[in-house]
Amino acid sequence: xxxxxxxxxxxxxxxxxxxxxxxxxxxxxxxxxxxxxxxxxxxxxxxxxxxxxxxxxxxxxxxxxxxxxxxxxxxxxxxxxxxxxxxxxxxxxxxxxxxxxxxxxxxxxxxxxxxxxxxxxxxxxxxxxxxxxxxxxxxxxxxxxxxxxxxxxxxxxxxxxxxxxxxxxxxxxxxxxxxxxxxxxxxxxxxxxxxxxxxxxxxxxxxxxxxxxxxxxxxxxxxxxxxxxxxxxxxxxxxxxxxxxxxxxxxxxxxxxxxxxxxxxxxxxxxxxxxxxxxxxxxxxxxxxxxxxxxxxxxxxxxxx
Amino acid sequence: xxxxxxxxxxxxxxxxxxxxxxxxxxxxxxxxxxxxxxxxxxxxxxxxxxxxxxxxxxxxxxxxxxxxxxxxxxxxxxxxxxxxxxxxxxxxxxxxxxxxxxxxxxxxxxxxxxxxxxxxxxxxxxxxxxxxxxxxxxxxxxxxxxxxxxxxxxxxxxxxxxxxxxxxxxxxxxxxxxxxxxxxxxxxxxxxxxxxxx
Numbered sequence: 001x002x003x004x005x006x007x008x009x010x011x012x013x014x015x016x017x018x019x020x021x022x023x024x025x026x027x028x029x030x031x032x033x034x035x036x037x038x039x040x041x042x043x044x045x046x047x048x049x050x051x052x053x054x055x056x057x058x059x060x061x062x063x064x065x066x067x068x069x070x071x072x073x074x075x076x077x078x079x080x081x082x083x084x085x086x087x088x089x090x091x092x093x094x095x096x097x098x099x100x101x102x103x104x105x106x107x108x109x110x111x112x113x114x115x116x117x118x119x120x121x122x123x124x125x126x127x128x129x130x131x132x133x134x135x136x137x138x139x140x141x142x143x144x145x146x147x148x149x150x151x152x153x154x155x156x157x158x159x160x161x162x163x164x165x166x167x168x169x170x171x172x173x174x175x176x177x178x179x180x181x182x183x184x185x186x187x188x189x190x191x192x193x194x195x196x197x198x199x200x201x202x203x204x205x206x207x208x209x210x211x212x213x214x215x216x217x218x219x220x221x222x223x224x225x226x227x228x229x230x231x232x233x234x235x236x237x238x239x240x241x242x243x244x245x246x247x248x249x250x251x252x253x254x255x256x257x258x259x260x261x262x263x264x265x266x267x268x269x270x271x272x273x274x275x276x277x278x279x280x281x282x283x284x285x286x287x288x289x290x291x292x293x294x295x296x297x298x299x300x301x302x303x304x305x
Numbered sequence: 306x307x308x309x310x311x312x313x314x315x316x317x318x319x320x321x322x323x324x325x326x327x328x329x330x331x332x333x334x335x336x337x338x339x340x341x342x343x344x345x346x347x348x349x350x351x352x353x354x355x356x357x358x359x360x361x362x363x364x365x366x367x368x369x370x371x372x373x374x375x376x377x378x379x380x381x382x383x384x385x386x387x388x389x390x391x392x393x394x395x396x397x398x399x400x401x402x403x404x405x406x407x408x409x410x411x412x413x414x415x416x417x418x419x420x421x422x423x424x425x426x427x428x429x430x431x432x433x434x435x436x437x438x439x440x441x442x443x444x445x446x447x448x449x450x451x452x453x454x455x456x457x458x459x460x461x462x463x464x465x466x467x468x469x470x471x472x473x474x475x476x477x478x479x480x481x482x483x484x485x486x487x488x489x490x491x492x493x494x495x496x497x498x499x500x501x502x503x
């Protein structure tokens with residue numbers, strides 16, 4: 001305890017820069033001082049833990065015996081009836097109703113008949129991005145012919161409308177035989193833990209662990225894959241898109257098509273900002289009958305079983 | 306229960322004695338629990354976890370405000386909701402493993418390698434657990450004084466709470482810390498783990 005006050009000042013950041021540097025040098029040379037500092041730091045942490053624990057007990061007790069008073073709003077004032085949210089609801093209802101009257105075609109219906117409903121003129125960018133499908137007839141797994149040209153000028157396909165999260169079905173972890181790829185034991189362990197965390201639906205943990213792996217090996221596609229899937233499931237679609245894009249660009253045979261599918265879902269989730277990219281991958285998969293996800297996409301696309 | 310008119314009044318109550326802290330906590334529970342719970346449940350439909358996150362978040366907020374660590378950059382309500390969301394996310398990280406997965410593998414803090422390796426963090430956790438046990442072995446008076454100090458209560462205020470002279474509180478605080486240290490050092494496992502760390 002002879003250094004208690006000095007350590008206390010060091011831990012509370014109350015030392016001058018010169019004094020702090022001197023203390024750090026002293027710790028580097030004196031292991032006992034370094035250990036005492038560590039112990040004191042942990043003791044402080046435990047006292048904080050205890051203080052929070054005590055507060056939690058009191059909160060639980062207060063919840064069980066609440067004071068008899070009606071709750072009030074966060075401002076501290078009684079809640080008032082506000083008219084504007086109701087006004088908004090009424091206006092929104094009128095707008096939607098008007099839209100339905102003038103445009104009875106479901107804007108999200110991917111396979112709508114092009115002869116019905118007015119369609120806005122596509123922008124030059126849309127025209128550029130929306131590569132038409134092959135005019136050739138395609139066969140679904142049921143053998144029915146599909147020759148409609150997709151029109152997503154007004155909205156993404158109905159199947160993607162609610163949430164691409166519903167369509168998403170993650171791979172079985174580990175998604176490929178990656179663990180024996182020659183990674184160092186530390187990276188192997190980190191990746192294994194990340195995959196286990198994915199299996200346990202602990203996506204934040206999985207992503208953090210995979211980031212740790214990626215930090216030591218920026219070429220690790222497996223780590224990127226975990227980050228991409230975890231981000232998708234955490235609805236962090238920008239990160240998911242970026243990672244799936246790297247994976248697709250890596251063009252690893254056997255897996256690239258799977259990554260293209262997830263990239264498509266990630267873009268779908270960012271509709272309409274990513275409409276152009278969504279269209280690109282949609283057409284890419286629809287135009288390739290050999291694509292692993294061609295049939296699955298057709299199913300969503302047409303609603304046919 | 307008198308209502309609070311603004312954040313400053315709540316902060317002042319949370320920095321006051323036990324009675325005023327309880328008053329502030331009761332008011333927060335009555336006024337803010339429902340909207341915070343709604344916010345949490347919009348993100349994740351798990352009511353017991355949301356309830357735990359609210360309690361943890363409120364305790365952390367009250368602790369930080371009580372010791373003057375809240376800088377007032379945001380409204381107190383926003384501060385509480387963001388802490389609760391973070392606590393909720395922390396809980397998700399600690400979800401129990403599904404069958405066939407060893408739980409020890411899953412309970413690993415964020416970003417390994419950035420704040421220390423797995424082993425060091427595990428050792429620190431173990432030391433903290435043992436230190437918590439040591440704290441429980443302190444006498445009630447010591448525990449009260451050290452807890453109040455950890456909450457940021459000044460010695461002169463502690464003197465009023467525990468009915469002692471100011472100087473006595475100062476001496477007792479020092480003696481209690483010494484006793485806590487002695488209990489820690491009496492546990493060879495703690496000292497071994499510290500040596501393994503440094």
